[in-house]
Amino acid sequence: MKAKREYRNRESVEVAVLDALVDRNEEGMTVFELRSHVDVDIDELETALANLKEDGLIDANTGDQRTLITPDERVIPDPDEEAGDEPSLVDRIIERLPL
Numbered sequence: 001m002k003a004k005r006e007y008r009n010r011e012s013v014e015v016a017v018l019d020a021l022v023d024r025n026e027e028g029m030t031v032f033e034l035r036s037h038v039d040v041d042i043d044e045l046e047t048a049l050a051n052l053k054e055d056g057l058i059d060a061n062t063g064d065q066r067t068l069i070t071p072d073e074r075v076i077p078d079p080d081e082e083a084g085d086e087p088s089l090v091d092r093i094i095e096r097l098p099l
Helices: 012-023 031-038 042-054 089-096
Strands: 058-063 066-071
Touching (some): 012 031, 012 042, 042 058
């Protein structure tokens, strides 16, 4: 599952972090788990996490002696609306035309 469309107009690392977190929104992810899913160096990941935290799009909770990062509820798409979220072929063609 991917983050809602309105949150996809961000840096690619931030979008990748949001997508990974949305996939595991119930359990959350540690920084190390995120790093393996996003495949960037730790400095880029820390910057992305800081930006997302500052914008209120992620939460960090400490429990069981580890910090789990979860997406904010507004980032998680509604499963009923997800099917209509992807642009159609016609929408993609129109987007590419210089009108």
